[in-house]
Amino acid sequence: MKPKAIIYKKVEPSILAYIQEVCDVVYFEQLDSSNLESFYEELRDAQGLFGSGLKVDAALLEKAPRLKIVSNISVGYDNLDVPALTDRGVMATNTPDVLNETVADTMIGLMLATARRIPELDQLVKSGKWTSHLAPAQFGVDMHHKTLGIIGMGRIGAAIAKRAHFGFGMNILYRNRSRNEEVENAYGATYCSLDELCQQADFICLMVPLTPPTTKLIGDREFGLMKKTAIFVNGSRGATVDEDALVRALQNGEILAAGTDVFAQEPVNPDHPLLSLPNMVTLPHIGSATLETRQAMARFAAENFVLGMQGKLPVALLNREVFVKA
Numbered sequence: 001m002k003p004k005a006i007i008y009k010k011v012e013p014s015i016l017a018y019i020q021e022v023c024d025v026v027y028f029e030q031l032d033s034s035n036l037e038s039f040y041e042e043l044r045d046a047q048g049l050f051g052s053g054l055k056v057d058a059a060l061l062e063k064a065p066r067l068k069i070v071s072n073i074s075v076g077y078d079n080l081d082v083p084a085l086t087d088r089g090v091m092a093t094n095t096p097d098v099l100n101e102t103v104a105d106t107m108i109g110l111m112l113a114t115a116r117r118i119p120e121l122d123q124l125v126k127s128g129k130w131t132s133h134l135a136p137a138q139f140g141v142d143m144h145h146k147t148l149g150i151i152g153m154g155r156i157g158a159a160i161a162k163r164a165h166f167g168f169g170m171n172i173l174y175r176n177r178s179r180n181e182e183v184e185n186a187y188g189a190t191y192c193s194l195d196e197l198c199q200q201a202d203f204i205c206l207m208v209p210l211t212p213p214t215t216k217l218i219g220d221r222e223f224g225l226m227k228k229t230a231i232f233v234n235g236s237r238g239a240t241v242d243e244d245a246l247v248r249a250l251q252n253g254e255i256l257a258a259g260t261d262v263f264a265q266e267p268v269n270p271d272h273p274l275l276s277l278p279n280m281v282t283l284p285h286i287g288s289a290t291l292e293t294r295q296a297m298a299r300f301a302a303e304n305f306v307l308g309m310q311g312k313l314p315v316a317l318l319n320r321e322v323f324v325k326a
């Protein structure tokens, strides 16, 4: 008999078939209030969970006593309580690296869109209000040869630094908890404190994972340190920024403009005050959302999942130490 797996996200037929080769699959294209009870019912004897975004914590694990693996189709895993999974001997996996270049492209696009006011000027043309030459008050600012500060110089941060250095001739500052000498050698990046980065950068890009120390990492104090001409973009998770403080910083002219791909609550409430600010550019969490990259992520997550279901070590195992020792 095959082990039972739950897929709780819409996947391509090839991914479904690949998982079905080794598992009996219960397939929910999405979870909502109409099917949550039956999902919980199925969890009771499920050995694998495959999807993204579901909060998997001790309370959910209580409902899933036979679980062996949770495979996240994302690199960020703030939805997973890894210590709780580890305590129960459940493997947790994610999809690092395959999305680095695509997310970096998105963040460069978001910086350019914000600096050059592309969404606003697109609207000007489409609404028929482009009636004369633009006034200087409608001009954007240059990105090339400016200073970019990257907070979270990891896999994606480094791919952003590569583009900024080679493509735009930017000077790179970065903040991590530990130095990354590879990016210093490859892209001339300079390690500095968070405060120095906020004070010196023209463009600031946030790319940290969401953890307790990074929750509201950027707030009133940090916006207050930034240049009045600074452009701030967030590609990490919405909760890494104090969104109320961002509204204040944009309204009070503490920074010039901001762009974000992520919100503390997603999908964002249409009444959210950030959405009505002219100097704010928004995206609906599409950092990795190209056909090619989403396919690569789903394939990687499925490979992790199948290995785990077969009792083997998945490639991207977040709690690897425990299972290697065991």
Ligand SMILES: NC(=O)C1=CN([C@@H]2O[C@H](COP(=O)(O)OP(=O)(O)OC[C@H]3O[C@@H](n4cnc5c(N)ncnc54)[C@H](OP(=O)(O)O)[C@@H]3O)[C@@H](O)[C@H]2O)C=CC1
Binding pocket: 075, 076, 077, 096, 097, 099, 103, 151, 152, 153, 154, 155, 156, 157, 175, 176, 177, 178, 179, 207, 208, 209, 210, 213, 214, 235, 236, 237, 261, 262, 285, 286, 287, 288, 289
């Ligand atoms: N918008 C989107 O669609 C996407 C968003 N993401 C988000 O991007 C995040 C980063 O992904 P990825 O680059 O693969 O992750 P990495 O783990 O490779 O990089 C994260 C970096 O953040 C640094 N960091 C962690 N904690 C802190 C802290 N407290 N202060 C400063 N720096 C810190 C780490 O360095 P050190 O350990 O030295 O501090 C590390 O260099 C994901 O966790 C996810 O949330 C990812 C993909 C798509």
Ligand SMILES: O=CC(=O)O
Binding pocket: 073, 074, 075, 076, 077, 099, 287, 288
């Ligand atoms: O937000 C996306 C991810 O892969 O993390």
